[in-house]
Amino acid sequence: MGQLDPKLQMLKDLTDAKGIPGNEREVREVMRRYIEPYSDDITQDHLGSLVAKKVGKADGPKIMVAGHLDEIGFMVTQIDEKGFLKFQCVGGWWEQVMLAQRVTVVTKNGEIPGVIGSKPPHILPAEERKKPVDKKDMFIDIGATSREEALAFGVRPGDMAVPVCDFTVMKNPKFLMAKAWDNRIGCAIAIDVLRELQGIDHPNVVYGVGTVQEEVGLRGAKTAAHFIQPDIAIAVDTGIPGDTPGISEKDAHSKLGKGPQVIVYDARMVVHKGLLDFVTSVAEAYDIPLQYEAIPGGGTDAGSIHLTGHGVPSLAITIATRYIHSSASIIHRDDYEHAVKLLVEVIKRLDGEKVKEITFG
Missing domain, CATH: 3.40.630.10 (Zn peptidases)
Structure with missing residues (x-):
């Protein structure tokens, strides 16, 4: 930049x-x-x-x-046995803009990269594919293989996660993205x-x-x-x-x-x-x-x-x-x-x- x-x-x-x-x-x-x-x-x-x-x-x-x-962002509420994070939206989110977005999880041990995931459309029934994925069916993938590994990373319920988008001056410099x-x-x-x-x-x-x-x-x-x-x-x-x-x-x-x-x-x-x-x-x-x-x-x-x-x-x-x-x-x-x-x-x-x-x- x-x-x-x-x-x-x-x-x-x-x-x-x-x-x-x-x-x-x-x-x-x-x-x-x-x-x-x-x-x-x-x-x-x-x-x-x-x-x-x-x-x-x-x-x-x-x-x-x-x-x-x-x-607006997300709060970790649970860690499942495979190390995926369930979360609560904090502030108003629309499901259409959430899925596959990168996030940063902020823990007591530092920041961890993650991505919001869900079931892939390839295995969903045809009718279900036409509908937005519900927030409750999404999770954050931080690359952990188990609950124990996620805990070792420092993740705990109550930790926040925020979207990833670095401040950017656009090609027309009057427009600023962040x-x-x-x-x-x-x-x-x-x-x-x-x-x-x-x-x-x-x-x-x-x-x-x-x-x-x-x-x-x-x-x-x-x-x-x-x-x-x-x-x-x-x-x-x-x-x-x-x-x-x-x-x-x-x-x-x-x-x-x-x-x-x-x-x-x-x-x-x-x-x-x-x-x-x-x-x-x-x-x-x-x-x-x-x-x-x-x-x-x-x-x-x-x-x-x-x-x-x-x-x-x-x-x-x-x-x-x-x-x-x-x-x-x-x-x-x-x-x-x-x-x-x-x-x-x-x-x-x-x-x-x-x-x-x-x-x-």
Whole structure:
């Protein structure tokens, strides 16, 4: 791949890191390493969410910018007598994208390569061949010959397995492929926002947050928001584009490279109209492209954050991402850069008076 520029190196380090819900330590350490130089204070809540604090005005409103650390993956639940691993999906997986995919099993003794297997189609009845293989009939093959050998490798129930997909700059270098864009891109944006606020006066206290366990119910966002008690929150996540074959505009109309998405409605939150109007006005003032989406079947960390305490005006800004919840996904670098610019300009204008206007106007 050659030498990467520093920003791409950060994206590589974040996406290559392994961390399913409940096992985010490696990702948290990467995010901490990158965000700490731009933080006045850095800590974590008791569930493991990382909280980096950047003070502009000490008594100003508290602004929370949150991406989630965890990625979808698998947890080892059993080792059979022949050394094959049964597993539980952690986060939402579709059977169609799982079979024959390489994985890395992370054990107490180190990492082990594996592949997701099942019965070959050659021995299945004709009707069964037409159906997707059920998750419960899949297993992970790590090249062990027995349970005893797998145990000797260090494998234990509770170990995580994650997909294999190295960070890749594609032939058109604006397109970036990796595993776990959902949601390491949100973590990268939180880091870059604090980086861009270095040396800039802003009228608030900004919290760049890496939450845990988003993929299993927005859990870390809830504990992190209770910890921070923010006045305004923006969740940064991935969204669905409609620019690949077979998707109609009624399903999704966003396109990669046409700007970050603003989620006006999802299954966990109706967007706060005052905050939406303010953010879109800033985007218009700075010619930052925006796309609008409604996702009735999904949700972001904003769904937990906005219900904290007496309520927190919240918004989700997402990066259109092809093939999320699979082993490899693709984003456009311009969308990432525009999201950072938008959030920085929004934060610079979120003083106490503006927050009061948004909240009670």
